[in-house]
Amino acid sequence: MKHMEPGLLQVFRLYVGTWLAVMLLALCGALSDNKEAINFLLMVIASTLLMGYLGWPLLRRKLGRYFLPIGLFWATASPILIEALTVFVRMLEGTKGDAALTEPGLTTLWLFVPMIFFSVQYGFRWTVVYVVGATFVELALYLAMAILGGPDFGIMIEQALFRLIIFIPFAYLVSKLMNGQREERRALALSNARLAHYATTLEQLSVSRERNRMARELHDTLAHTLSAVAVQLEALDVLWDADPIKARETLTLSKDLTRNGLTEARRALKALRASPLEDLGLVLAVRHLAQMNAERAGLQLSLQTPETLGELHPTIQQTIYRIAEEAMNNVVRHANATALGVMLGYDGGLLKLLVMDNGEGFDLGKASENGHYGLVGMQERAALCGGQLNVQSQPGQGTRVEFSVGVNR
Known part of the structure; x- marks a missing residue:
């Protein structure tokens, strides 16, 4: 019944x-x-x-x-x-x-x-x-x-x-x-x-994306620092008896690397907790990010951004900010550049972000083979919001990272 x-x-x-x-x-x-x-x-x-x-x-x-x-x-x-x-x-x-x-x-x-x-x-x-x-x-x-x-x-x-x-x-x-x-x-x-079921799946996907984001944020801090410290400690082990003076210099360098790594890790964790997009909006957040990285690495900055971009979907704002952050971090850590250029604005029906430097560049083919994590992370972010990421670089000719996404204005 x-x-x-x-x-x-x-x-x-x-x-x-x-x-x-x-x-x-x-x-x-x-x-x-x-x-x-x-x-x-x-x-x-x-x-x-x-x-x-x-x-x-x-x-x-x-x-x-x-x-x-x-x-x-x-x-x-x-x-x-x-x-x-x-x-x-x-x-x-x-x-x-x-x-x-x-x-x-x-x-x-x-x-x-x-x-x-x-x-x-x-x-x-x-x-x-x-x-x-x-x-x-x-x-x-x-x-x-x-x-x-x-x-x-x-x-x-x-x-x-x-x-x-x-x-x-x-x-x-x-x-x-x-x-x-x-x-x-x-x-x-x-x-x-x-x-x-959809909500559960979406929650699981959100957790997975957040894990990937945290991995991308911490990849070039802890992993890079620990790798460098490991190399220095191996050298220290070799030099300890043979060249005490050189060993002491290596030990000092290891300490400096550890301190710098700790500073970078704290900065990355702070960035994970902070919400610059909510506090400043996309335009001001990108400006602040560019100025902070230029000052941090002593780079000459060329910055072009509009006063406002209008209403944008939060996913697009988050994607642009994180790609800009990753690209600028790569300039500071790997490029050995003297100048940084950042452009953000509309080009027809597209919203574009451009980050470029005059550093030493790299081989894109080798970077893909080695699984360059920064590039993978940016490609993932671009794909998630339906945008396109174009990276141009050659050894000795700097790097150009361009992201574009269609926006209804």
């Missing part, structure tokens, strides 16, 4: 409570008419018991999936039995024939809402079984009373057919609407599951 439809039990309780209030008012108005008062009194009793049943949490936990069917059975059987009992009491009091009948509209109204609830929960086919079954029970009771001299059985057949004609089309419409709603809920649940 499937789970109860959301909100169905609350609406069921509201319906029974409303019906109970209406029957109490009807009972107060029919106190002078004993025949009608009995009918309303029985309905008040049945409604009160059903309200207590629906509002009893312990019963719901104990009965589980049978809780709602029992409530619907109660709501269906009560008006049929009350109507039959009222007619039977009137027959005992001497009322003959059709005069013993109650108002048929009251019973129809009482049965209509439970039929809707049944359609919502169990679908059209089971609702047809439910309606036809209730009709046969009602006709069986009236057939017995007709044999005992009660109301005309033909009238009861007409009433039963009238209810079937009304109830079954409504049951079909409600079932169709609920099927559509269930399909939408299933589609929504599937979409939510896919979205959750």
Whole structure:
């Protein structure tokens, strides 16, 4: 048995409570008419018991999936039995024939809402079984009373057919609407599951990108310094006995390399924590980066940037800043240059960054074979935002790093 439809039990309780209030008012108005008062009194009793049943949490936990069917059975059987009992009491009091009948509209109204609830929960086919079954029970009771001299059985057949004609089309419409709603809920649940999976994948990708970024940031600090210190210590081991003076010079150089490496590592870690793009914006952040690197390495700086670049996607801003940072770090550490040129601005529909130096340059082919990590990192960043990175360099002719990306202005 499937789970109860959301909100169905609350609406069921509201319906029974409303019906109970209406029957109490009807009972107060029919106190002078004993025949009608009995009918309303029985309905008040049945409604009160059903309200207590629906509002009893312990019963719901104990009965589980049978809780709602029992409530619907109660709501269906009560008006049929009350109507039959009222007619039977009137027959005992001497009322003959059709005069013993109650108002048929009251019973129809009482049965209509439970039929809707049944359609919502169990679908059209089971609702047809439910309606036809209730009709046969009602006709069986009236057939017995007709044999005992009660109301005309033909009238009861007409009433039963009238209810079937009304109830079954409504049951079909409600079932169709609920099927559509269930399909939408299933589609929504599937979409939510896919979205959750996408969010998890995106989070994992973000973590992976951040790890790569940290690796790129620290690559030319700790790795470079430790490699240089290792070489110096190996030389120191060779010179320790053979040339103490040279060994001491090597030791001093190792200390200087260690201190410089520590300074660079701290600077890289500070850059990881800092958010210059958020604090300054892209243009000012690139300017500050260029000025800081030029001052740090004693380079002559040529800097061309606009006052503003307008609104840019954060990914593009981050990519430009990190490529500029990596390119300038390479100039400072490897180029042995005397001049640094930085240009940032629009060229048609492209946003371009250019970092160039007059240093000693390098062989691009050998750099690719050796897995030059700085170039790999810049290429990765460029690809992630759909841009292009062009690196030009030859030994003795400096290096030119150009990044471009399409931007809607």
